[in-house]
Every structure is written in structure tokens, then in C-alpha cells.
Amino acid sequence: MSTRVKDLTITGVHLTPVLVADPPLLNTQGVHQPYTPRLIVQIETAGGVTGVGETYGDTKYLDLARPLAAALPGTSVSDLNGLALRAGQVAVAEERVEDGVDVGGLRGTQTAGKLRLSVLSGFEVACLDALGQTLGLPVHALLGGQVRERVEYSAYLFYRWADHPARACRPGAAPEPAGEPDEWQAALDPAGIVAQARRFVDEYGFGSFKLKGGVFPPEEEIAAVRALADAFPGRPLRLDPNGAWSVETSLHVANELRDVLEYLEDPASGTRAMARIAAHAGVPLATNMCVTTLEEIPEAFTSGAVQVVLSDHHYWGGLRATRELAAICRTFGVALSMHSNTHLGISLAAMTHVAATVPDLDHACDSHYPWQTEDVLTERLVFRDGCVDVSDAPGLGVQLDHDRLAALHERWLADDGTLRDRDDAAAMRVADPEWVTPSVPRW
Numbered sequence: 001m002s003t004r005v006k007d008l009t010i011t012g013v014h015l016t017p018v019l020v021a022d023p024p025l026l027n028t029q030g031v032h033q034p035y036t037p038r039l040i041v042q043i044e045t046a047g048g049v050t051g052v053g054e055t056y057g058d059t060k061y062l063d064l065a066r067p068l069a070a071a072l073p074g075t076s077v078s079d080l081n082g083l084a085l086r087a088g089q090v091a092v093a094e095e096r097v098e099d100g101v102d103v104g105g106l107r108g109t110q111t112a113g114k115l116r117l118s119v120l121s122g123f124e125v126a127c128l129d130a131l132g133q134t135l136g137l138p139v140h141a142l143l144g145g146q147v148r149e150r151v152e153y154s155a156y157l158f159y160r161w162a163d164h165p166a167r168a169c170r171p172g173a174a175p176e177p178a179g180e181p182d183e184w185q186a187a188l189d190p191a192g193i194v195a196q197a198r199r200f201v202d203e204y205g206f207g208s209f210k211l212k213g214g215v216f217p218p219e220e221e222i223a224a225v226r227a228l229a230d231a232f233p234g235r236p237l238r239l240d241p242n243g244a245w246s247v248e249t250s251l252h253v254a255n256e257l258r259d260v261l262e263y264l265e266d267p268a269s270g271t272r273a274m275a276r277i278a279a280h281a282g283v284p285l286a287t288n289m290c291v292t293t294l295e296e297i298p299e300a301f302t303s304g305a306v307q308v309v310l311s312d313h314h315y316w317g318g319l320r321a322t323r324e325l326a327a328i329c330r331t332f333g334v335a336l337s338m339h340s341n342t343h344l345g346i347s348l349a350a351m352t353h354v355a356a357t358v359p360d361l362d363h364a365c366d367s368h369y370p371w372q373t374e375d376v377l378t379e380r381l382v383f384r385d386g387c388v389d390v391s392d393a394p395g396l397g398v399q400l401d402h403d404r405l406a407a408l409h410e411r412w413l414a415d416d417g418t419l420r421d422r423d424d425a426a427a428m429r430v431a432d433p434e435w436v437t438p439s440v441p442r443w
């Protein structure tokens, strides 16, 4: 290899926001939009290599990604600590961080630091991809090497409608069908959830199930989990209402489902409520809401509020930060698994690489990927027996499909701004104009 081919200097960064088809999946805030924003990051080196990364694509992330992209040419894709410092210096406008719950991500309170880390994650993955391609090493090798050959994922079940509600595109015009049709049925009761789970097992071989709750009154969701337990005896089950319940309701649900739950995920909002539940639940509590930054760890871990942290490299600032989180969790005897939001194959590849390197990953990771009918890769990643094989190809081991990327970007360009910022409550108002984001506890 000539010196020039090994040149790791960044010569260009391309940011491509896209809108990706998303089914009408229900959660406690509302329903997924017909299309959801993601940002694809491409980082080119003087050695002629292009690394790819993916993160949230809402405007508040794009606002930060643009100055970070502009600051990188001339730096090296191997300078990941420098990248983190640069990301930490990007200014965040005050209106971006009102002290509210993030409208799209169900990620606890929004802060400037969280926004910066999410942007950093997409850039870090792109740098690691470029570095790995240059050195001829897979990303997991750059993280210290794999400790497993396959990463297990769980089936992420959602209450859902068959189709998105029709939208009137122009005032006074007749409503038009929204989004891309898929082949899934509506799932709005225990039988629908069991049918959905069966299809996940048949098509992907998943061995454990997570139900997104907080949609219907708790007794209905208890019945759905019971139906899953009856249909799939002995399989690990999880229920996640995204903080929608009171402490009392959470303890009631824990009591009803203790014998079948692997863990209960974010039953109530806030570390203090979680700690009160954890003291009596008799079932481990997991979170991707009350522990999403380092600052949130001390109170949560010392009060025993959570037993499983659902890490997410898009939250924590990338793959290396995920490994640092794993070490902290190990220190406190807290388990680690992985959370997911709507994402494409680049992020699934990144999750799989880092998950392959974490020794004590005792629970199957979450992934929305089966719900995504569209991707920007030439080849989709495949679940076999519920697992994704860890790639040994240089970098992430994925190839961008530039035509698909351009088509999904065209959709983003054509949008009038309605869908460029994920807002599940606004999407729900298309079906129910009176809908407002429910206050918590909802039940």
C-alpha cells in the first residue's frame, strides 16, 4: 500500500438527510410518521476511502452536524478523541433544549449535551468505517476485537394500525393515502400481538420479545404479555410503556407479570420513581430513558433504580463511548443491553460491531430494523436465528446504494417541513385532531 493510499486525512464530509418509510407503530406519545428523518454521514479521506455513519436526521441534529462537518477537513479519521472535542464545542441554540421530553425519541429530558453526542455518534461511526477500510480491519477489531461471532436481537413488537391515516395534502383537498404500504396486519389486541410475534419468529427466528406498551390501559397490555407467554412458553419477554405509569400501576403490572418478564422497561418516568418501583417489583427494571448520559448514572445506580441499561450508541456518543458505559455498568453490577429507535442498516451494522466486543451482554438487543422496508445499502443485513453475523470485512462491511440514498434524499427535499422533525403526537393528530401528548403518569 502506498503512503497516499494510507492517508487518513479527511478531505470532505457529506451530510445527506433522508426520509425513510416507517409503519404506523403506536407508542404512548402517538404514532410513527409515515416517513422518519435520518442523517447519512459520508467522510472521505485523502487515501480515497469513504466511511459511512448514520444518526438522527431531525433539524435540531442537522443544525449541529453542519458546523461539525465543516470543521473536519484536514483532521484525521483516526483522531476520534479530537472529533469528540470538536463535537463538544458545537453551539446549540437555546430553543433546541427547552426542558422537555424529547418529542420524538422518548429519551428523557432533552439537553445540549445529548444532541451533541447523537451527532457525534454518526461521525464517529463514519470515521471508524473509513479507518477500518484503510487498514483492512473490521470495526470490531478497531474496538479491541470480537468476543462473539453473532449478536442476538429480540423481536420488537408494536401495537400498530394496518395503514397510516390518510392526509389532506392541500387545504380542502380529499385525503390521500400516506406512507408506503407494508404487508403487516393491524395489531391492536393480544391476538394481533401474538400473530405479529409469530411472524417475527418465522421470518427472523427471534427468541425473545419486547412489546412497546403505554398505548392501551395496563390491563390490556398485561393480557397481551400473558398471551405471548402462553404462545411462546419460556421465552424472555419485556414490556416498555416509556414511563407512562405511576409507581402504583407499575408495581401492579410487575406483580401480574413477574413470572414471565425478563425485565420491565421504563415503567415510570424519572429515576426516583424507578427506584421506588425497583425496591418492590421483584423483576429487574431496564431503562433507555432515565440513564442516557454519564451525569444520570450516579443517582440511578446508587439508588438501585435500574438493573439493565439499554445503551444506544446514538445516545452515548458512539461505539467507543458504548464500551466505556459497559465498563461503568460492570463496575456497579448493572447489566447492559441495547436500545433502538427507527434506524437503517448502517446503524444496525454499527450496533452489531460494538455489541460483538462487549463481553457481558446478557440480553438480546433491540432493533427496529425489521420494520424498515427501505434502506440505503446495496444489501440488507440479515437476521438468522434472531442474530446478525458479525462482519469481518474491512470497516463496517456495508456498501452504500447511491441511487437509493439519492431517492430518499429527494423525498426529504420534497417535504414541506411537515415530516422533517419526528413528532409522534403530530402524526397522531392526523387520525385524532384532539390528540395531545399525554401527561405522565398516564395510568
Ligand SMILES: O=C([O-])C(=O)C[C@H](O)[C@@H](O)C(=O)[O-]
Residues within 6 Å of the ligand: 025, 026, 027, 104, 105, 106, 212, 240, 242, 288, 339, 340, 341, 342
Ligand atoms: O425502547 C424505547 O424506549 C424506544 O424504542 C423508543 C422509541 O421511540 C419507540 O418507542 C418508538 O419508536 O416508538
Ligand SMILES: [Mg+2]
Residues within 6 Å of the ligand: 240, 242, 265, 266, 287, 288, 289, 339
Ligand atoms: Mg425503552
